[in-house]
Amino acid sequence: MLSEASNGEALLRRAETRRRWSLAMPALIVIALFSILPLAVMVVYSFLTPGTYGNVVWQFSLDGWFSVVFERDLFDDTLGLADAHLSILGRSALLALATTGLTMLFGLPTAWFIATRPVATRAYWMFLITVPFWTNLLVRTIAIQEVIRADGTINRLLLGLGVIDAPIQMMFTNGAVLLGMTYVYLPLMVLPVYAAIEKFDFRLAEAAYDLHASRFYCLRRVIFPLIRPGIVAGSILVFIPALGAYVTPRLMGGGRAMMWGNLIDLQFGQGRNWPLGAALSVSLTLLVMIALVLSVRRFAGGGRSDV
Amino acid sequence: MLEIKSLSKTFGAGVAAYHALRSVDVTVAEGEFFTLLGPSGCGKTTLLRLIAGFEQPTGGQLVLDGQDIAAIPPSRRPVNTVFQSYALFPHMTVAQNVAFGLEARGTAPGDVARRVDEMLQLVQMDHLRDRKSAALSGGQQQRVALARALAPRPRILLLDEPLSALDLKLRKEMQAELKRLQREMGLTFIFVTHDQDEALTMSDRIAVMEGGRLQQVATPRDLYDHPANRFVAGFIGETNFLPGRAAEGQLRLDGFAPVALAEAKAVNGAVTVMIRPEHIIVGREAPDCVQTSGQIDELVFFGTDTHVKLTLPGGASLTARAQNSLHSATDLNPGQTVPLSLPYDALRILPDEAAHAV
Amino acid sequence: MSKRKFSVRHVPGAAPIAIVTFVALYAPVLILIANAFNAGPVIGRWEGFSGRWFVAAIGNDAFRNAALNSLIVAALAALISTSLATMAALAITRGRRLRGEGGIFVVLNQPLLVPEIVLAIALMIVLAQIKQATGYHGLGYLIVAHSTFCIPFAFMPIRARLEGMDLTLETAAMDLYAGRFYTFRRVTLPLLAPGILAGFMLAFVVSLDNVVVSSFVKSPGQETLPTYLMGELRRNLSSEIYAISALLLFASVTVVAASWLITRRKP
Incomplete structure (x- = not known):
């Protein structure tokens, strides 16, 4: 009797576990087949030999990985592309960092402003931030491009006012890419920072002032440490897509201010070096994941991790 | 109508097992x-x-109207x-x-x-x-x-x-x-x-x-x-516990003369004796009672009655309740020693279970 | 008396920067929309207000095809990803902790952790093999690819909704003679509905807006609205391109606004 009853319970529990796994399975299979498997193929391709007209030859080679960093003299003394690679990789990292910094510069005050509005109006201010977040990235890039292009709004305005005689060339520079990325990724900074500030208990700030803290001291010692998880989350959300950005640098930087993502595209296209492209892809993915793990670990130690 | 027969429930297993219910029988x-x-x-x-x-x-039966409903x-x-x-x-x-x-x-x-x-x-x-x-x-x-x-x-x-x-x-x-x-x-x-x-x-x-x-x-x-x-005595209402011994139908509270008590016939050895605060008579000697005295440590006014905290000559503490009528209880003062009467029929002998004596 | 009451919430400079941010966020988009209503074809040379470029865009077969493809892909991808995400959310947010729950969670979010260009090219390589093997070149590839990266987006609001739901409600339903299916239909599903709807709409918008994966996965001659727009950009910018952009903008804003209104409504 006794063992029979507990047996029944174990059976029930096992059935329940099976049922739940089978519920999760379809989603897991789809992601495994169409996201994880392609990535695995990419890893394999990075160790193969390039085919003459693109694609790969099934022959093991480390050249793909080698040429991410090094140049190699082939038959003659023509210069390899490695310098160009490295400058593009370096630019990607710097532009992604600069984008993170700029979105912080504008995003933190904005998040603070929204979080300190009356409760009833906060949702509307946040709506103004979420709309650009969910609207087409391509269209938003076209919009910011319109402002600074040679025949764009700023140049037309300055020409019309007689301030300048010839249009200022702002497009296809690092600055243009930076502006574009800051513009499109700004909402990603505001959202988590706002969530953190909104949860901040302002009585703590009052307590700090009561204990003779100056405004700056209170900000540094009380407010900032408590909203830091939100800032870290925002930085990850901006840095990761910025590092692998493709559309915005392509439109704003063209061939002159290329980024990592565009370099990958180039290797699979005109470059006809799929293993190099694959190696660049895998290294970018690894970098993104490392950045993610590191920051998650850091902000797990940063107190509240509920953002 | 509902018979619960040696029903038990254990969560987890092995060392982590938690016995939420241990063989419960009740109808x-x-x-x-x-x-x-x-x-x-x-x-x-x-x-x-x-x-x-x-x-x-985990074990046992739940019988409702003659049918086992556990499953x-x-x-x-x-x-x-x-x-x-x-x-x-x-x-x-x-x-x-x-x-x-x-x-x-x-x-x-x-x-x-x-x-x-x-x-x-x-x-x-x-x-x-x-x-x-x-x-x-x-x-x-x-x-x-x-x-x-x-x-x-x-x-x-x-x-x-x-x-x-x-x-x-x-x-x-x-x-x-x-x-x-x-x-x-x-x-x-x-x-x-x-x-x-x-x-x-x-x-x-x-x-x-x-x-x-x-x-x-x-x-x-x-x-x-x-x-x-x-446990039941302490969980329901307020209670005083006094140590004592029972033998051959006699109850002997520590420090007092033995009393013949019907309840004491069933037990032998060390016992715990319980008396409710409202059954203690404060300030006078009454018949059919264990007589003693106590020094008043504290008086707490509760409206209808006053809780009197006392120390007995042996050092044990006791709480009594004195009804507040128009004329009584006002003459009690902390520090004062007053006569106490514990009615025989208010004394309850509890089995001195190891589990609850600790 | 000081002019301004002291407030711990006031930080000097926050409000002006916030206003600048809001203006900077919306001005370019508004300029773009304004230019789409130019009667003339050349941007910046204002020839009067007109909706003719919207009419021209909608009258254009290539645009209409791309729009139709986008809608089909977005609708089916949202439907598939929302169904899968709902099932997965039901599996891992209810009842006792499942062994391997953390792993399921990571896999469900995996498409978000890979740079989009990498996922796009990786999918292109794999799907090219399938295209060659089967000879099928239809919309199926786009639908499958979009369904995959939409799962984490659909999952988020559904999971949030489920986690806020009281498990006792389902226990209460069982106590009141409801079987497993009846409980799901009468209690769980209605309470979950706003989350599922929000998930569906987010997935729909994410699919509708996608350009990178679509560019690499689409078969030759196939276009979605964003890839069509991307192709048009190679030519000179024109009022018509801005009109198409404005239409795309309008579509996503409509869906986002609707989903915002739905999630704000109390159960």
Whole structure:
């Protein structure tokens, strides 16, 4: 009797576990087949030999990985592309960092402003931030491009006012890419920072002032440490897509201010070096994941991790 | 009607095993207001969830009307529950909530409508029938939860601390109302609470639980006057415990002359003796009493009576209650030594269980 | 008396920067929309207000095809990803902790952790093999690819909704004679509905807006609205391109606004 009853319970529990796994399975299979498997193929391709007209030859080679960093003299003394690679990789990292910094510069005050509005109006201010977040990235890039292009709004305005005689060339520079990325990724900074500030208990700030803290001291010692998880989350959300950005640098930087993502595209296209492209892809993915793990670990130690 | 036979429930296994219920035996009679009382973690909620079918027993039987229901899923057991959090469906109106159980069973629509009307009138919630349940006050939610559980005419209604979320005044009202409903419908209630006053005022019988075991099952009066052990005596009401020895029908409180007591015939050796504070006579000597004296340490005024904290000559502490009539109790002062009388028939001998002596 | 009451919430400079941010966020988009209503074809040379470029865009077969493809892909991808995400959310947010729950969670979010260009090219390589093997070149590839990266987006609001849901409600339904299926249909699903709807709409918008994966996965001659727009950009910018952009903008804003209104509504 006794063992029979507990047996029944174990059976029930096992059935329940099976049922739940089978519920999760379809989603897991789809992601495994169409996201994880392609990535695995990419890893394999990075160790193969390039085919003459693109694609790969099934022959093991480390050249793909080698040429991410090094140049190699082939038959003659023509210069390899490695310098160009490295400058593009370096630019990607710097532009992604600069984008993170700029979105912080504008995003933190904005998040603070929204979080300190009356409760009833906060949702509307946040709506103004979420709309650009969910609207087409391509269209938003076209919009910011319109402002600074040679025949764009700023140049037309300055020409019309007689301030300048010839249009200022702002497009296809690092600055243009930076502006574009800051513009499109700004909402990603505001959202988590706002969530953190909104949860901040302002009585703590009052307590700090009561204990003779100056405004700056209170900000540094009380407010900032408590909203830091939100800032870290925002930085990850901006840095990761910025590092692998493709559309915005392509439109704003063209061939002159290329980024990592565009370099990958180039290797699979005109470059006809799929293993190099694959190696660049895998290294970018690894970098993104490392950045993610590191920051998650850091902000797990940063107190509240509920953002 | 409901026979619970050596029912046990263990969560986890091996060293991590937690014995929530250890071989509980009790029978609940038809039409009874039966209360499970105990501190949190005593197993009362587990027992209720086993009866409802939300948990499977590890061992034992649950026999309802002669049929073992342990293997029947909750959706087919003829018992319904009023949850502590009410668990009203927030997306449904009051009437839809009450109709839910009837509809789930496939009751004909006309019968459902009639029963819902009847139930809503019973709990006086007819005027709010189309209100969404989230828009109700705590007391109103309580009434709807009650109507919802009663609508399918359960054989037993289970109530899991249903009044704990209400404020004191509302709780008193709902206690009276629940008792009235139960009496009028003649329905069996199994009521879980940790509040001894609630249990004493409402129940026909109370099962006191502790450590997954039933400590005593008795009427409120019996529980108060004749607690089975030190735990029950201490959990229900206020009590004084005095050490003593019993032998050959004689009880000898430490430091006093032996007294012949009928109760002492059954025991031999070290015992704990219990006496309720209100039974101690303060300030005078009375017949058929153990006579002693005590020094007053503290007086706490409680309106109808005054709690007198005393130290006996042997060093033991004692609390007595002196009724505040117009003329008495005013002459007591801290530091004063007063005569005390402990009536023989107020002394209760408790078995000196190792588990409770510690 | 000081002019301004002291407030711990006031930080000097926050409000002006916030206003600048809001203006900077919306001005370019508004300029773009304004230019789309130019009667003339050349941007910046204002020839009067007109909706003719919207009419021209909608009258254009290539645009209409791309729009139709976008809608089909977005609708089906949202439907598939929302169904899968709902099932997965039901599996891992209810009841006792499942062994391997953390792993399921990571896999469900995996498409978000990979740079989009990498996922796009990786999918292109794998799907090219399938295209060659089967000879099928239809919309199926786009639908499958979009369904995959939409799963984490659909999952987020559904999971949030489920986690806020009281498990006792389902216990109560069972207590009231409801079987597993009846409980799901009458209690779980209605309470979950706003989350599922929000998930569906987010997935729809994410699919509608996608350009990178679509560019690499689409078969030759196939276009979605964003890839069509991307192709048009190679030519000179024109009022018509801005009109198409404005239409795309309008579509996503409509869906986002609708989903915002739905999630704000109390259960």
